[in-house]
Amino acid sequence: MDDFDDTFSGGVFHADIADGRAGASIDCGVSALSAVTTTGARFELRYDACTVRIGGASGRMVFCRSLDQSLTIFCEQKGFAAALQQAAGGLLDEGLAQSKSELRGANARSRNLMFGLCLGCVVLLVAGYFALMAAGRAALAAAPPSIDEKIGELAIEQMDLKGSVVEDPAIVAPLEALVARLAATDPDDPFSYTLTVVDADITNAFALPGGQIAIYTGLLELADSPEQIAGVLGHEIAHVTERHGMHGIARSLGLVVAIQFLVGDAGGLVAVAAEFGRFAAENAYSRDQEADSDRLGVERLHAAGIDPRGLAGFFELLERETASDVDIPSWMSTHPDHAARIAAITTQAQRFSNQTYTPAIPTADWDALKAALSPTVTTPSPPEETSDGRDNR
Amino acid sequence: MDIDIQARPAASVAKITLGANETLTCEVGGMVAMDPGITVETTTRKKGGSGGLLKGLKRMLGGENLFINHFTASEAGQSLYVGPQLLGDVVHHTLTGGTMVVQGSSWLASADDIEIDATFQGLGKALFSGEGIFWVKCTGTGDLLLNSFGAIYPVDVDGEYIVDTGHIVAFEDSLQFRIGKASKSLIGSFLGGEGLVCKFSGQGRLYCQSHNPPNLGTMLGPKLKPR
Numbered sequence: 082m083d084d085f086d087d088t089f090s091g092g093v094f095h096a097d098i099a100d101g102r103a104g105a106s107i108d109c110g111v112s113a114l115s116a117v118t119t120t121g122a123r124f125e126l127r128y129d130a131c132t133v134r135i136g137g138a139s140g141r142m143v144f145c146r147s148l149d150q151s152l153t154i155f156c157e158q159k160g161f162a163a164a165l166q167q168a169a170g171g172l173l174d175e176g177l178a179q180s181k182s183e184l185r186g187a188n189a190r191s192r193n194l195m196f197g198l199c200l201g202c203v204v205l206l207v208a209g210y211f212a213l214m215a216a217g218r219a220a221l222a223a224a225p226p227s228i229d230e231k232i233g234e235l236a237i238e239q240m241d242l243k244g245s246v247v248e249d250p251a252i253v254a255p256l257e258a259l260v261a262r263l264a265a266t267d268p269d270d271p272f273s274y275t276l277t278v279v280d281a282d283i284t285n286a287f288a289l290p291g292g293q294i295a296i297y298t299g300l301l302e303l304a305d306s307p308e309q310i311a312g313v314l315g316h317e318i319a320h321v322t323e324r325h326g327m328h329g330i331a332r333s334l335g336l337v338v339a340i341q342f343l344v345g346d347a348g349g350l351v352a353v354a355a356e357f358g359r360f361a362a363e364n365a366y367s368r369d370q371e372a373d374s375d376r377l378g379v380e381r382l383h384a385a386g387i388d389p390r391g392l393a394g395f396f397e398l399l400e401r402e403t404a405s406d407v408d409i410p411s412w413m414s415t416h417p418d419h420a421a422r423i424a425a426i427t428t429q430a431q432r433f434s435n436q437t438y439t440p441a442i443p444t445a446d447w448d449a450l451k452a453a454l455s456p457t458v459t460t461p462s463p464p465e466e467t468s469d470g471r472d473n474r
Numbered sequence: 475m476d477i478d479i480q481a482r483p484a485a486s487v488a489k490i491t492l493g494a495n496e497t498l499t500c501e502v503g504g505m506v507a508m509d510p511g512i513t514v515e516t517t518t519r520k521k522g523g524s525g526g527l528l529k530g531l532k533r534m535l536g537g538e539n540l541f542i543n544h545f546t547a548s549e550a551g552q553s554l555y556v557g558p559q560l561l562g563d564v565v566h567h568t569l570t571g572g573t574m575v576v577q578g579s580s581w582l583a584s585a586d587d588i589e590i591d592a593t594f595q596g597l598g599k600a601l602f603s604g605e606g607i608f609w610v611k612c613t614g615t616g617d618l619l620l621n622s623f624g625a626i627y628p629v630d631v632d633g634e635y636i637v638d639t640g641h642i643v644a645f646e647d648s649l650q651f652r653i654g655k656a657s658k659s660l661i662g663s664f665l666g667g668e669g670l671v672c673k674f675s676g677q678g679r680l681y682c683q684s685h686n687p688p689n690l691g692t693m694l695g696p697k698l699k700p701r
Contacts (some may be wrong), residue, residue: 092572092648094677101630102646102678104571104615118572119615136576136676138647144677150632153677155648191652198670 088166090143091116091156093124105383107156109168114145116154128169133176135162135184145173179320216286221327226271226291229327233291235415238279248404253278255446256310260294262441263315266384276314288317302454305398307442308382308391315378315385323377325370344377368418375422379429386451388438393426475585476694483563487555488583490619492547497586500543502557504582508545508554515544544586556583558621565626565643565681567618573647576610576620580643580683585616591635611647620644624685635674638687646678 089107093116103118113127126145134144142157143165166173247253260274272292279297288295294317296310304310320326366374377393384388396419409427430436442450475498476491487506490498502516508509538668545554558564559579569588581590593611612618620626622643629635631649636656645651654673674680 088572092570094648097568100568100570100679102570102648134646136650138645138650140650142648142676144648155677157647190475191654194655413601442642 086164088407089105089156089158089161089164091154091158091159091161091406093118093122094155095122095124096124105154107154107161109161109164111168114154114165116222117351124152124154126152128172131173133165133173133180135177135180140184140188143177156312218328221324221330224327228291229272229321229324230291231288232327232330233293235287236289237293237295240283241282242279242295244279244297247278247280251449252301255307255316255442255450256296258308258446259311259441260314260318262387263311263318263381263385266381267322270322275320279422284402286313286317287321288326290321290324290330292321294318294321297456301450303398303402304395306391306394307440307447308388308438309395309398310391311385311387311441312378312389312392312395313384315382315387315389316374317378318381319374320366320370320379320399321374325366325374329366372422372425375426376415377427379426383430383433385439386439387441388436389430389433391441393430396423414435475487475655477619478564478575479564479566479693485557486562486564486621487557488564488566488619489555490583491551491553492545494550497544497546498554498556499584499588499590500545500583501584502541502543502580503559503566504556505543505545506557507554509547509552511548511552512546512554513546515546516541518542531541552610554618558582560621560623560687562622562624563626563669563684564621565628566657567620567679567681568617569618571615573611573612573613573645574618574620574660575647576612577642580622581610581612582619582621584612585614586619587616587637588612588618589616593700598605619665620683621675622683622685623690624683626681626683627681630678631674631680632677635680637672637674637680637682638686639670639672640688641682641684642672643681643683645674647659648678649674649676649680651675665693 089109091105091107091341092102094102095104097116103120103122105116105124107116110125112129113125114131115128116124118124119220126147129144132148134146136144137155137157138159140474142155143162144153144155145165146153151165158456166177256278257276260276264270264274271409274292276371277293277295278301279295281297282299282302283297284299285295286294286300288294294314296313296317300313301310305312355412378392379389382392400423440447475493475496477493478489479486480489481487485647492498492512505514556564566584569584575593584590589612591611591613592608594608628642636654638656639653643653651672652672653670657669
């Protein structure tokens with residue numbers, strides 16, 4: 082038999098071979114394929130008596146099989162399919178074309194299934210994330226207020242307040258009376274409020290879950306009127322009643338669980354990611370939460386008979402101070418929309434029909450408070466003043 | 475080379491008796507015991523072969539070690555025992571010039587003429603076959619020892635055959651496999667506990683393992699104390 086082309090390296094399946102399979106060198110002859118195995122056995126397969134198929138692990142292996150299926154000669158060497166096609170003179174063209182088409186179809190189906198599965202996994206992960214977040218919110222809604230109180234008490238004990246707690250009754254008593262006056266406007270409020278005055282030159286105040294409110298002497302120093310202080314306190318009380326701090330905690334916890342769900346138990350990664358998430362979540366309330374607290378604070382101030390424009394007045398004061406003093410970073414840095422907040426508060430305050438207000442703190446007490454403040458103010462340790470505790474206003 | 479597989483199938487070890495100057499290439503840590511006359515050489519390539527470090531790194535991707543050990547007998551009749559890491563079977567397959575595609579970590583040892591390389595089987599198979607991303611490719615002529623988790627059973631496929639994911643040990647390159655659904659409906663496939671399966675087609679030898687290492691991990695994981 083004349084060889085039509087080069088010799089190719091491949092293999093043979095036949096029952097006469099030990100284990101049924103052997104490597105072989107293959108020649109594309111004029112009328113038949115011939116294969117000589119590594120053990121010297123010779124096999125021949127006529128082109129007009131065989132079927133051809135493409136497959137194998139690589140998807141490029143060409144199988145020529147006798148019609149009675151007793152003999153298969155296969156090869157995946159480059160150029161074999163072309164040499165076979167040429168040598169067979171068109172006898173195997175149809176089989177090769179059909180096999181290629183089937184292979185393409187199967188590959189496409191496989192690709193589509195893979196794509197569908199990958200897409201399904203992504204959808205499941207995203208849905209899982211949001212479901213966990215929703216579960217966190219639902220758990221919060223079901224939690225009794227006593228949980229808020231425990232968390233708030235624990236948090237304020239563990240916090241570095243950046244200054245000592247002020248005990249001077251000239252400062253504390255009128256502020257406590259103001260908080261009590263504001264709290265009394267809502268008899269259904271399940272929270273009781275505890276005010277902590279911190280001696281540090283920081284223009285800040287914050288609320289923790291359950292009614293823990295802290296106000297800094299720096300803020301008291303800056304305020305022009307007791308109504309401004311009342312505005313800040315009314316705003317902070319609204320953070321408590323709306324459980325904004327708890328929402329933040331639920332979000333952080335939800336994030337931890339979601340990250341664990343997404344990446345499995347990947348210890349370090351989860352810890353780092355959770356820490357990052359917690360930091361981001363705890364360092365500011367959302368704009369919606371701030372706007373809610375402004376609105377509810379104004380309502381509460383009005384109900385207590387205190388001029389709610391004090392809150393807007395405090396924002397204006399801060400705006401002015403910020404222009405000249407770069408050391409008032411907190412309100413402005415996290416709330417660049419203060420102008421809009423001032424406008425919203427003013428508009429809301431104008432809508433109240435009865436605008437008969439009494440001073441938030443009696444004038445004599447306010448004067449005594451301001452007088453008592455001066456000697457107590459000390460310089461705080463500045464570097465971390467806004468990155469640690471709850472900088473929320 | 476005379477191969478005697480003992481204590482099958484739960485805790486198999488292979489006793490290999492070498493001829494003079496005959497070499498067995500074995501995965502790192504696979505040797506259990508040996509005659510003192512056998513010398514050991516550690517390389518990243520086939521003995522006397524090429525490829526070096528790159529081939530070793532590719533093999534690592536396939537789930538094997540960067541290094542491989544070559545055990546050479548100084549005189550005829552010296553023997554050594556090799557065993558798998560997981561409790562399971564060892565099977566002897568003779569390669570006659572073809573290629574065996576082996577799931578990562580199932581290659582145990584082979585004659586020094588056999589080239590050990592890694593091959594990528596496609597992203598879909600990597601994600602859903604229950605096996606590694608890369609597979610070990612053994613090519614050449616000679617003896618090949620494979621190990622499994624649990625018992626190994628060989629199947630001579632001629633046509634189509636279905637294996638659950640995670641149960642493939644090795645298959646000849648004349649076989650093609652795709653990931654598919656166990657039943658016609660995808661939801662039914664998952665509800666039936668089988669989910670995705672590996673569908674083989676073509677002609678050739680396939681080795682399956684009776685147990686599935688990821689399932690063992692899933693079962694044991696929650697019971698382990700956190701470190």
